[in-house]
Amino acid sequence: MSLIQLANPSRFLAVSGRALPWLSAATVLVFAIGIIQIYFAPDDYQQGATVKIMFIHVPAAWLGIFGWLLMSAAALGTLVWRHPLADMAGKAAAPIGSAFTLMCLVTGSLWGRPMWGTYWVWDARLTSVLVLFLMYLGVIALWRTIEDPTQAARAAAVLTLVGAINVPIIKFSVDWWNTLHQPASVLRLGGSTIHPAILVPLIVMAIAFTLLFLTLHLAAMRNEIMRRRVRSMMMLQAAAPAES
Amino acid sequence: MMQLGPHAAFIVTAYAAAIAIVAALVAWIVLDQRHLARLLEEFEARGVARRSGRADGEKW
Numbered sequence: 001m002s003l004i005q006l007a008n009p010s011r012f013l014a015v016s017g018r019a020l021p022w023l024s025a026a027t028v029l030v031f032a033i034g035i036i037q038i039y040f041a042p043d044d045y046q047q048g049a050t051v052k053i054m055f056i057h058v059p060a061a062w063l064g065i066f067g068w069l070l071m072s073a074a075a076l077g078t079l080v081w082r083h084p085l086a087d088m089a090g091k092a093a094a095p096i097g098s099a100f101t102l103m104c105l106v107t108g109s110l111w112g113r114p115m116w117g118t119y120w121v122w123d124a125r126l127t128s129v130l131v132l133f134l135m136y137l138g139v140i141a142l143w144r145t146i147e148d149p150t151q152a153a154r155a156a157a158v159l160t161l162v163g164a165i166n167v168p169i170i171k172f173s174v175d176w177w178n179t180l181h182q183p184a185s186v187l188r189l190g191g192s193t194i195h196p197a198i199l200v201p202l203i204v205m206a207i208a209f210t211l212l213f214l215t216l217h218l219a220a221m222r223n224e225i226m227r228r229r230v231r232s233m234m235m236l237q238a239a240a241p242a243e244s
Numbered sequence: 245m246m247q248l249g250p251h252a253a254f255i256v257t258a259y260a261a262a263i264a265i266v267a268a269l270v271a272w273i274v275l276d277q278r279h280l281a282r283l284l285e286e287f288e289a290r291g292v293a294r295r296s297g298r299a300d301g302e303k304w
Contacts, residue, residue: 039246049249056262099269103262110258114251212266219273226280233287240292 007085009225016218023218027211034208037201044198053111055202058186059209060103064132065167066213067097071139072164075157084228085221087153090160091143092220096213098136104129116180124173125181128166135163149228 034055044051071093077086108126109119120126139156146152174183185193192199248255 043249048251049247049255050251052248052255053258056258060262095272096269099265103265106261106265107258110254110261114254216269216273219277223273223276223280226277226284230280230283230287233284233292237287237290237292 007083009085009088009228012085013222013225016222020215020218020222023211023215027208027215030204030208030211034201034204037204041201042197047115050111050114051198053107054198055205057104057107057111058202059206060100060107061129062206063209063213064097064101064104064129065170066210067093067100067136068132068160068164068167070217071097071160072167075160078153078157079161084150084153087149087157088221088224088228089217090139090153090156092217092224094136094139094143094156096216096220098133098140100209100213101129101133101136105133112180121180123179123181124177125170125179128170128173132163132166132170135159135166139163149231 038052038055041052041055043049071090074086074090074093077083078090105126108129112121113119139159142156142159143152146155171184173179174181186199186202194202
């Protein structure tokens with residue numbers, strides 16, 4: 001099946017309907033494996049048991065950024081090909097990405113208090129992630145403000161692509177500025193600096209979070225297709241007396 | 245039993261917050277789906293159909 005065929009909303013509903021149960025089951029299974037691994041993972045020699053917060057904080061941060069990258073790809077689909085499924089992909093990803101970014105901010109704050117002595121500091125990494133969260137809220141607000149979904153999609157796509165400039169800022173903020181946040185220790189040139197006993201559960205949890213994101217995104221995209229159908233049926237119903 | 249040390253409250257709160265956020269997200273998507281499905285069924289019952297029609301095996 002080609003991508004163009006899958007991009008048909010009816011076809012997408014059929015394929016995603018078959019994929020969702022399997023994707024949900026895989027998400028639960030990988031989360032179960034990850035939680036067992038977290039249980040047996042050793043404490044960090046400096047941070048003690050608080051390192052366990054990393055297993056949710058880091059995947060949440062990755063998925064917060066992944067959400068925006070996905071929205072940026074969808075924004076290109078909206079602006080270049082003007083495909084309604086791209087609009088729906090962008091709209092559906094925004095609340096999910098914002099939830100993962102919020103999770104990153106909350107868990108990071110709760111990790112920062114015992115390790116840094118403060119819940120929050122206005123350093124480059126923390127501030128750029130907060131900006132990402134606020135931009136998510138901005139995109140969600142834009143979608144809700146403009147009634148016509150096609151116009152809303154274009155406005156949201158432009159805002160998304162402008163906001164994509166924040167993604168490299170988040171990634172490299174710890175290298176470009178002197179921050180309280182530690183530098184990259186997993187995705188870095190020269191390999192990870194984390195011991196496999198902690199790295200393996202982290203990777204498993206990252207896979208589990210990614211599966212969760214994809215499952216929720218597929219379900220939310222199906223909702224968006226249904227919402228458009230409700231809208232078109234409402235318009236048909238409203239127009240019916242005038243036609244008869 | 246897992247030993248979480250002197251900062252157990254922070255670790256437990258972080259996991260509880262993550263679970264609450266995911267639960268809220270899942271609940272929102274499921275409730276939204278049910279609401280939209282109900283609306284589509286109501287339109288269907290009233291005889292309102294999309295101009296593009298339904299694909300094979302499609303509910304709405």
